[in-house]
Amino acid sequence: MIRKILVVFLLITSTTLLAQKTNSSPYSFFGIGDEFSPRTVEQSSMGGIGVAYNHYKYLNFTNPAANAYLRYTTYAFGVLNNDLTIKSDGEKQKSTTTSLRYIALGFPIGSKAGFSLGLQPVSSVGYSLKNNSFDVNGDLKAITLYEGDGGINRIYGSFGMKIFKDFSIGIELDYSFGSIENNITNQIANVSLATKYKEDNIVRGGSVTFGSQYQKILKKNLYWNAGATFKLGNDLRVTGNEYLYSLTIGANGGDVPRKTLSSKAVRGKYRMPLKSILGIGFGGFDKWYVGLEYENQDAIQVLGSLSNTNTAYRYKDSNRFSLGGYYLPRINSISSYWDRVTYRAGIRFGKTGLSVDGSGTGSNFTTINDFGISFGLGLPMKQLSNVNLGFEFGKRGTTANKLIQENYFNLRLSLSLSESWFIKRKID
Numbered sequence: 448m449i450r451k452i453l454v455v456f457l458l459i460t461s462t463t464l465l466a467q468k469t470n471s472s473p474y475s476f477f478g479i480g481d482e483f484s485p486r487t488v489e490q491s492s493m494g495g496i497g498v499a500y501n502h503y504k505y506l507n508f509t510n511p512a513a514n515a516y517l518r519y520t521t522y523a524f525g526v527l528n529n530d531l532t533i534k535s536d537g538e539k540q541k542s543t544t545t546s547l548r549y550i551a552l553g554f555p556i557g558s559k560a561g562f563s564l565g566l567q568p569v570s571s572v573g574y575s576l577k578n579n580s581f582d583v584n585g586d587l588k589a590i591t592l593y594e595g596d597g598g599i600n601r602i603y604g605s606f607g608m609k610i611f612k613d614f615s616i617g618i619e620l621d622y623s624f625g626s627i628e629n630n631i632t633n634q635i636a637n638v639s640l641a642t643k644y645k646e647d648n649i650v651r652g653g654s655v656t657f658g659s660q661y662q663k664i665l666k667k668n669l670y671w672n673a674g675a676t677f678k679l680g681n682d683l684r685v686t687g688n689e690y691l692y693s694l695t696i697g698a699n700g701g702d703v704p705r706k707t708l709s710s711k712a713v714r715g716k717y718r719m720p721l722k723s724i725l726g727i728g729f730g731g732f733d734k735w736y737v738g739l740e741y742e743n744q745d746a747i748q749v750l751g752s753l754s755n756t757n758t759a760y761r762y763k764d765s766n767r768f769s770l771g772g773y774y775l776p777r778i779n780s781i782s783s784y785w786d787r788v789t790y791r792a793g794i795r796f797g798k799t800g801l802s803v804d805g806s807g808t809g810s811n812f813t814t815i816n817d818f819g820i821s822f823g824l825g826l827p828m829k830q831l832s833n834v835n836l837g838f839e840f841g842k843r844g845t846t847a848n849k850l851i852q853e854n855y856f857n858l859r860l861s862l863s864l865s866e867s868w869f870i871k872r873k874i875d
Contacts, residue, residue, distance in 0.1 A: 471531055471542040473574050473851050474815065474844065477760040477801060478749070479650065479683065479717055480572035480598055480627065485509070487549070488525045488861035492823025492837035493771030494793020496738040499674035499726035501660060504831055504865040506553045506563055509724065510658040510676050511617030514561030514607030519831055520554040523565075525861035532854040534846055544573070548859070560608035571598035572627050592632040599625035599650050599683070613663055619656040623683060626650065632694075632702075640693045640705060648687035648713060655679045671729045678722040685753055687713040715751025720744055730772070737772035746800065758809055765800030769793060771821070789825030791837075805849035813850055817843040823859070831865035 475481040485508040490497040497509030506523050507513035525548040533540045551565025576593040600623070607617030627648045634641040656679070662672040691709045694702045722744040730736030747762040771793020780786035795818070802812040819841030826834045837859035844852045 471529075471544050471573050471575075472853060473533065473576055474799075474801065474803075474853070475570075475572045476574045476576065476593065476595060476629075477803065478747070478762070480570040480595075482570045482799075483548075483568050485549070485567050485603075487523065488823065488835045488837045488859040489791065489825065489863075491839065491857075491859055492791040492793065492821050492835070493738070493773060494740075494769040494795045494819075494821055495767070496726060496728070496740045496769045496771045496793060498658070498676055498724045498740055499660065499672045499728040499738055500736065501662070501672070505863060506551055508549070508551075508565075508567070510607075510660060510674050511563075511605035511619040511656060512607040512615045512658040512660040512674065512676075514553060514563055514605055514617055515559060515609045515615035515660075516607075517553055517555045517561035517563075519865040520552075522552055522864040523861060524550040525835075525859060528858040528860075530856040530858075534852045534854070536846070536849070546571075556608075560606070562604070562606050564602070564604040566600060566602050569599040569601050569623050569625070572596055572629075573598075587636055589633060589635045591634075592630075594630045594632070595628060597625060597627040599623050599627075605656075607658070613661055615660045615662075617658040617660075619658070620653070621656075622651075622653045624651050634696070639695065641696060642691065642708070643694055643702065644689070644691050646687065646689040646713065648685050650683050650685050650717075652681055652683035652716075652719075654681040654719070668732050668734070669730070670732065671727070673727045674725075676722075676724045680721045681719050683717040683719060685713065685715045685717065685751070689713050713752050715749065715753030717753070718748035718750055720747065728772075733775060733778045735772065735774045738770070740767075740769040742767040742769075742797070744800065759804050761802045761804075761812055762800055763798070763802045763814060765798050767795060767797030769795040771795075773825075775825075784827075787827050789833075791821075791823040791825065793821050795819050795821075799843070803848075803850060811848055813845065813848045815844050815850075817841065821857075833863045833865075835859075835861040835863060837861075 472481045486495055487506055487508055489505055497507050501513035501516040503518040504521055506521055527548045528545045531542050549567040553563030555561045572595040574595045578591045580589040582588045601621045603619055603621035605619035607615055609615045629646045631644040656676055658676040660674040664670045692707045693705045697703050724742045726740035728738030743766045745764050773789050773791040775789045776786040797817050799815045799817050801815045804812045819839050821839040823837035839857040841855050844850055846852045
C-alpha cells in the first residue's frame with residue numbers, strides 16, 4: 448500500500464517538479480535549451496549504454512524492445528543533483544541545482560511482451576549572464592543582462608515484444624510540451640530608461656521511435672546481444688510572442704514597464720532529424736555485463752522566424768560513443784550484503800551538435816564537446832527493489848574562442864520498486 452501511495456503522490460506532483468528551474472548552464476541559452484537524453488540512473492552509471500541492454504526488473508529508456516524482457520512490475524523515479532563549475536577568461540563560478548529526472552512505470556504483458564510509460568524532461572533553460580561594456584577610459588558604458596527560464600517535458604508510452612526466441616521489437620510514442628522565456632535587458636550609463644527584449648514561446652511536438660534487440664544465449668550462462676533504435680524525424684512547433692519595451696528598474700530589482708516599442712508573433716519549428724543508436728554487449732546472467740554504443744543525428748534545423756533570433760550559434764551533426772557495464776559478485780549471497788550490490792561504471796564522449804561563436808563575428812564557430820566518466824552502486828532492498836546511486840564527473844565546452852568550459856559533478860539517485868502483478872493465489 449505504501450508503494451502505491453508513493454507512486455500516486457509522485458504522479459500528481461511530477462509536473463510541478465519538472466516545471467521548476469532545473470538548470471544553470473550558460474549553454475541552455477541556445478535553441479531549446481540544455482538537452483537531456485532519456486536514461487535511467489542505472490544506464491547513466493554505465494556511461495549511458497542501453498540500446499542492447501535489457502533486464503527482467505529494470506526499465507530501459509533507450510530501446511522500447513527491451514520491454515519484452517520485463518518480468519516484474521517496476522515503479523521507478525530518479526533525481527539529479529548537478530554541481531557545476533563554469534570557467535571563462537580566468538573567471539570561475541559555481542552553482543548547484545536539483546531536479547526530478549523521471550517517473551515511470553513498466554510491467555510485463557504475458558511472457559513475451561512488456562509496456563512502460565512515464566514523464567521525463569527533454570530540455571531545460573535556466574541561465575543568467577551579464578555583460579559589462581567599457582569605454583576607452585575604462586568607465587562602465589552599458590550593462591546587458593541575459594536571462595532565460597523554462598523547458599520542455601515529454602510523456603511517453605513504449606511497447607516491446609518477442610517475435611522470435613532471440614529477437615524482439617518495440618515502438619515508443621511520445622509527446623513533448625513546454626514553454627521557454629528569454630530576456631535581454633540593456634541599461635546604458637546615464638540613461639534613465641533601460642530597454643528589454645522578451646520572448647515567450649510555447650513548444651509542442653510528438654515523435655515515434657522503433658527499436659529491436661537480438662540476444663543469443665551461449666554456454667556457461669553467458670550471452671551476447673545487439674540492439675538498434677531509430678527515432679524518426681519530427682518537428683517541435685514553436686508559437687509565441689516577442690516584445691521590445693522601455694522600463695525602469697525598481698529598488699528591489701524588478702521591472703517597471705514604461706512603453707512598448709514593438710510587438711510581433713513568433714512562429715517556427717525545430718526540425719529534429721532521424722536519430723539512430725547502435726550497440727552490442729556481452730555478459731553473464733546476474734553476474735556481469737559490458738556494452739559498447741554509438742549514437743548519431745544530423746544537424747537540427749531551425750525554421751521560421753526563430754532562425755533570426757540568435758545568430759551566435761549553429762546546429763551541426765551530433766554523435767556519442769559510450770562504453771560501460773556492471774559487476775554483481777553474488778546475487779544470492781547470505782554472508783555478505785556487499786556481494787549482493789551491483790557495481791557499475793562507464794565512460795562516454797560525444798559532440799553535442801551545438802556550435803557557438805564566442806567572438807561575435809558570426810564566422811568563428813566552435814563545436815561543443817562533452818566527456819564524462821561515471822560509476823554507481825545498485826543497493827538491494829527487500830525482495831526485488833533497489834536504491835541506485837550514480838556518480839559522474841564530466842567536462843563540456845572549452846575556454847577557447849571566448850567560450851565557457853563547464854566542469855560538472857552529477858549525483859544521481861533512483862528508487863526502483865519491483866513486484867509481481869496478476870499472480871493467481873494458491874490455496875494449500
